[in-house]
Amino acid sequence: MSSVLVFLEIKNREISRISWEAMAAAHILADSLSLPVDVAIIANSNNPILGTIHGKAPRTVYAIDHSLLHDYTADGFTAACAQLIKHTKPAYVVFPHTYQVRDFAPALATRFNEVLISDVTGIEPSTPPAFLRQLLQGKLNARHTHSGTGPCFVSIQAGAFRADVPHGGATMVEPVEPSLDAGSIRTQPGEPFRASAQTVDLNSAAILVSVGRGIKEEANLPIVQELATALGAELAASRPICDNGWLPMERQVGSSGQTVAPKVYLAIGISGAIQHLVGMKGSQCIVAINKDENAPIFEVADYGIVGDLFEVVPAITAAVRKVKG
Numbered sequence: 001m002s003s004v005l006v007f008l009e010i011k012n013r014e015i016s017r018i019s020w021e022a023m024a025a026a027h028i029l030a031d032s033l034s035l036p037v038d039v040a041i042i043a044n045s046n047n048p049i050l051g052t053i054h055g056k057a058p059r060t061v062y063a064i065d066h067s068l069l070h071d072y073t074a075d076g077f078t079a080a081c082a083q084l085i086k087h088t089k090p091a092y093v094v095f096p097h098t099y100q101v102r103d104f105a106p107a108l109a110t111r112f113n114e115v116l117i118s119d120v121t122g123i124e125p126s127t128p129p130a131f132l133r134q135l136l137q138g139k140l141n142a143r144h145t146h147s148g149t150g151p152c153f154v155s156i157q158a159g160a161f162r163a164d165v166p167h168g169g170a171t172m173v174e175p176v177e178p179s180l181d182a183g184s185i186r187t188q189p190g191e192p193f194r195a196s197a198q199t200v201d202l203n204s205a206a207i208l209v210s211v212g213r214g215i216k217e218e219a220n221l222p223i224v225q226e227l228a229t230a231l232g233a234e235l236a237a238s239r240p241i242c243d244n245g246w247l248p249m250e251r252q253v254g255s256s257g258q259t260v261a262p263k264v265y266l267a268i269g270i271s272g273a274i275q276h277l278v279g280m281k282g283s284q285c286i287v288a289i290n291k292d293e294n295a296p297i298f299e300v301a302d303y304g305i306v307g308d309l310f311e312v313v314p315a316i317t318a319a320v321r322k323v324k325g
């Protein structure tokens with residue numbers, strides 16, 4: 001019988017949150033196809049971390065271990081996963097969309113004459129199942145179905161699926177020792193990627209005023225800073241603002257920044273790309289100000305103001321100052 005194989009990643013000595021989200025997606029997919037879920041993880045079969053997978057309902061956990069896998073390399077991970085997939089023949093292989101996965105999973109898919117359907121944000125349980133991806137900054141949803149003869153490879157975008165997964169079911173751990181040759185690993189493992197140290201904890205702020213590219217230039221930032229000050233809020237930003245160096249990286253919200261859930265999140269001149277939404281959609285109340293009424297941010301907003309931020313924001317700041325005296 002075929003299966004849905006989900007790859008879990010260990011980060012900071014635990015299974016990463018996005019891996020559990022991929023597991024949830026794998027269960028949705030497997031339920032629609034009446035297939036079992038199996039897990040692949042690069043770990044020794046005696047690693048106590050595997051205990052956290054028990055009870056999350058996979059059929060078998062394949063614990064892949066080899067001295068050449070102790071440090072990540074794309075060649076090592078690709079070869080090890082390819083051997084497991086050839087052996088277990090899953091119908092679908094599901095990955096969390098992490099830095100590592102985007103490094104090696106496309107090469108892995110190519111070994112099976114397939115492509116990686118990356119950044120999946122939704123699964124339609126049609127026959128065959130359809131995978132949804134966002135295009136053009138979230139303005140369009142693309143629907144992909146698998147028509148190849150090999151396994152279908154997908155990676156799941158952070159925050160797109162809830163991390164809670166069904167409980168129950170006995171799990172069998174099967175140690176896997178791939179045959180790897182040091183000569184076929186072309187790169188030297190380096191320092192793993194680390195997100196920049198956070199000196200501002202956006203999570204402790206009740207109100208966040210978050211600014212996006214709609215602000216146009218750094219010189220205009222005082223407009224939003226004044227609103228933040230009037231509200232007693234912290235300033236946050238979308239990625240382009242931090243990439244431009246207009247605000248420090250630790251103020252970035254999103255999949256490669258902080259995940260926040262304040263009481264109020266004001267998104268000012270932010271379009272609402274999925275990478276931004278995953279970092280803030282858990283906010284209790286979202287207020288969006290955008291001049292484009294079709295901006296995707298309005299889909300998650302509780303209150304929306306369609307207008308020019310250069311008129312709207314100073315007017316709100318003046319109103320807040322008046323109320324606060």
Ligand SMILES: Cc1cc2nc3c(=O)[nH]c(=O)nc-3n(C[C@H](O)[C@H](O)[C@H](O)COP(=O)(O)OP(=O)(O)OC[C@H]3O[C@@H](n4cnc5c(N)ncnc54)[C@H](O)[C@@H]3O)c2cc1C
Pocket residue numbers: 137211212213214215237238239240241252253254255256257258268269270271272273274275276279289290291292295307308309310
């Ligand atoms: C691997 C990866 C990771 C990423 N991680 C993140 C992340 O962590 N965080 C993040 O934010 N992004 C992230 N991104 C980038 C993301 O895809 C978007 O490009 C980004 O969020 C867009 O930022 P924005 O909304 O500020 O800009 P834009 O998409 O350019 O939107 C600007 C918005 O401002 C509006 N606007 C323009 N002028 C005005 C005006 N005068 N008044 C009102 N509204 C106006 C426009 O209508 C538009 O909707 C990532 C991308 C990748 C590929």
